[in-house]
Amino acid sequence: MSKQLILALSKGRILDETLPLLAEAGITPAEDLRASRKLLFDTNMPGVKLVVIRATDVPTYVQLGAADVGIAGKDVLLEHGAEGLYEPIDLEIARCRLMTAGVQGVEPARARLRVATKFVNVARRYYAAQGIQAEVIKLYGAMELAPMMNLADEIVDIVDTGNTLRANGMEPRELIAPISTRLVVNQAAMTMKHERIKPLLEGMRAAVARRRAA
Ligand code: PRT
Ligand code: MG
Numbered sequence: 001m002s003k004q005l006i007l008a009l010s011k012g013r014i015l016d017e018t019l020p021l022l023a024e025a026g027i028t029p030a031e032d033l034r035a036s037r038k039l040l041f042d043t044n045m046p047g048v049k050l051v052v053i054r055a056t057d058v059p060t061y062v063q064l065g066a067a068d069v070g071i072a073g074k075d076v077l078l079e080h081g082a083e084g085l086y087e088p089i090d091l092e093i094a095r096c097r098l099m100t101a102g103v104q105g106v107e108p109a110r111a112r113l114r115v116a117t118k119f120v121n122v123a124r125r126y127y128a129a130q131g132i133q134a135e136v137i138k139l140y141g142a143m144e145l146a147p148m149m150n151l152a153d154e155i156v157d158i159v160d161t162g163n164t165l166r167a168n169g170m171e172p173r174e175l176i177a178p179i180s181t182r183l184v185v186n187q188a189a190m191t192m193k194h195e196r197i198k199p200l201l202e203g204m205r206a207a208v209a210r211r212r213a214a
Pocket of ligand 1: 011012013014054055072073074075076094095096157158159160161162163164165179180181
């Protein structure tokens with residue numbers, strides 16, 4: 001097998017849960033990812049390399065074929081669009097929910113809602129589908145601050161325990177989508193590198209199934 005295989009991993013919280021799954025599928029980085037400032041890593045498997053990048057860049061790398069396989073949150077895939085990517089495995093890690101949220105006890109405005117979020121595409125689609133006219137404002141972080149500062153009426157953000165919302169006087173409202181981490185594959189690579197990708201998919205599926213059974 002001559003062709004090399006490049007896996008794009010999301011850095012941050014997803015990485016910590018991805019590495020044990022990859023190890024169970026037989027792939028371990030040749031060096032400690034967190035102790036290094038490098039971005040491209042060899043692994044124990046000849047011809048298999050890892051890149052560790054911003055989660056939001058993972059779908060782009062895989063879509064354009066710079067990476068063959070990627071691991072990213074469904075929230076990131078929904079926002080990107082992830083057109084032309086296969087999404088064969090739900091890794092069932094880093095689970096959370098994409099939700100709308102607003103200030104506790106305040107009736108949600110129903111006309112010309114201002115919504116702050118980093119998920120602008122998801123938000124536009126969601127409110128349009130609800131028949132709600134919304135002005136979507138792009139933020140890069142700390143969405144919870146926006147209603148408090150009178151920048152927005154609602155936010156669209158990731159919710160896990162809801163503690164972050166509550167600590168900022170907000171409440172979760174509508175569920176947009178349940179989220180977990182997905183393994184995605186470039187469509188051309190799925191065909192051209194099938195003999196390399198197939199055992200990886202089988203290994204990852206088996207690892208996920210073992211977790212579920214445990
Ligand atoms: O830092 P950067 O801008 O690069 O991205 P990031 O901070 O979003 O990355 P990171 O490392 O936090 O990982 C994000 C990915 O993990 C998301 O794309 C999700 O798929 C997944 N995930 C799972 C979460 C959470 N759980 C989560 N709780 N991502 C973010 N959160 C944050 C959320 O944004 C909010 O601030 O945690 C807070 C909510 O948690 P609770 O428990 O207070 O409700
Ligand atoms: Mg972060």
